[in-house]
Amino acid sequence: MIYLLSGPDTYRSRMTLRGIVGEFRKKAGGAAAFVKRVDAEEENIEVVGYESRTPSFLAPRRLFIIERISGAGEKQFSLVRPLLKEWAASKDCTFVFWDPVMVEESEILSTVRESAVKTQEFRLLSGVKLASWFEKELLRRGATLRSEAKRLLLDSSGGDLWKLTSELSKVEAGFLFENGEGLREAKIWDFTDSFVGKRGRSLGAALRLLFAGEHELYLLGALAKTLRSLISFRAAIEKNTAPSAVGRALGLHEFVAKKTYQTAAGLSLKKIIFDYRRLLRVDENIKTGRLSGPVAFLELFVGGRQTG
Numbered sequence: 654m655i656y657l658l659s660g661p662d663t664y665r666s667r668m669t670l671r672g673i674v675g676e677f678r679k680k681a682g683g684a685a686a687f688v689k690r691v692d693a694e695e696e697n698i699e700v701v702g703y704e705s706r707t708p709s710f711l712a713p714r715r716l717f718i719i720e721r722i723s724g725a726g727e728k729q730f731s732l733v734r735p736l737l738k739e740w741a742a743s744k745d746c747t748f749v750f751w752d753p754v755m756v757e758e759s760e761i762l763s764t765v766r767e768s769a770v771k772t773q774e775f776r777l778l779s780g781v782k783l784a785s786w787f788e789k790e791l792l793r794r795g796a797t798l799r800s801e802a803k804r805l806l807l808d809s810s811g812g813d814l815w816k817l818t819s820e821l822s823k824v825e826a827g828f829l830f831e832n833g834e835g836l837r838e839a840k841i842w843d844f845t846d847s848f849v850g851k852r853g854r855s856l857g858a859a860l861r862l863l864f865a866g867e868h869e870l871y872l873l874g875a876l877a878k879t880l881r882s883l884i885s886f887r888a889a890i891e892k893n894t895a896p897s898a899v900g901r902a903l904g905l906h907e908f909v910a911k912k913t914y915q916t917a918a919g920l921s922l923k924k925i926i927f928d929y930r931r932l933l934r935v936d937e938n939i940k941t942g943r944l945s946g947p948v949a950f951l952e953l954f955v956g957g958r959q960t961g
Contacts, residue, residue: 655741655768659723659752660775664814669773670718670751677716677747687715693725699732705746713745720751723759730761737768777812787817794821809843840865844872845879846912848953849920849928856954869946873936876953879913880929886917887925 656673658666678686691701701717722730740748755774756762766772778786787807791798798806810817844858859872882903889899900910917925931953938949 654743654747654770655737655765656747656749657752657756657762657765657769657772658749658775659762659772660755661753662775662777662812662814663753664818666751666753666773666775669775670749673749674716674718677714681714681716688718689715690718690720692720693722693729694720697732698722698725698729701748702732702736705736705740705743705748715746716749717746718749718751721753722750722765723752723754723761725761727761730764734764737765741768741770778814779812783807783810783812786814790818790821796821841867841872841875845876848876848879849883849916849925852954859950859954863947863950869939869950870936872950873932873939877929877932877936880925880932882913883917883920883925884922884929886914887920887922890914890918891922 658669660666674688677688681687689701689704691698698719701719705715705717719733722733740746750762750765750769752759752762754762755776756766756772784803784807787803806817806820810820840858840862844855844862847855847858862872863869882905885899885903886896889896896910896914899914903910905913935949935952938944938952939946943949944952
């Protein structure tokens, strides 16, 4: 049996795939059930053909998940094409093709669809459909938001449900409240959270805050706190210290600690310290009057960048 899940809305397709795996595990022995994932862009897909044809007395029912076959190229797919009819007729093996590309954009996926018992396509949501999904997700989580907060989150998401659900996790962590102060803190979080990885987005968030009346020194203080946390987590990673212990020591919410740890894992200590020292120079320039607040603040986003 073959299923095909495709399309750029990878959040909904991943959730659907998770549901398929969960149901399979229920019916096939729980955690011990045979589930094999293969990324066709990274691994040799031939192993799926071999293992699906090899009888297993311990796991007679098996689930194979083949990801990104559309980008693997004809050479990889040539190993699969002759097996599609056999896989479609299999009673013991289920094959799920998961792909971030729409079927009409890929000849490979069009071929897979011909043998699939079910195809689901996940286009990016927008407009009324996005708003409807958002309302249902709020209801599922038991979260409530004012209209202004909903609009802010929907407008900033661009239909990216991964980003939108990340923002909703902040709601659950208490970063958005049903008042103006909560929205203000959310906007400041957007500035500090994106500073190390998405400098352009961080600059846009900072400019909106400055135009709304925030003071440069307040934003620098918020950013300094974020960078100090990143330094602590990066140092802990290098010393193999448990991230939960660092989060408790810094007094961070569990969600913030987890996200900061994940960010720090992708950065070097040298780069974080470089950014922190630049922040200190900007702070000094403002406090000494060497440069005006707005001009000094913009130095955070221009000039040399430390990438090592």
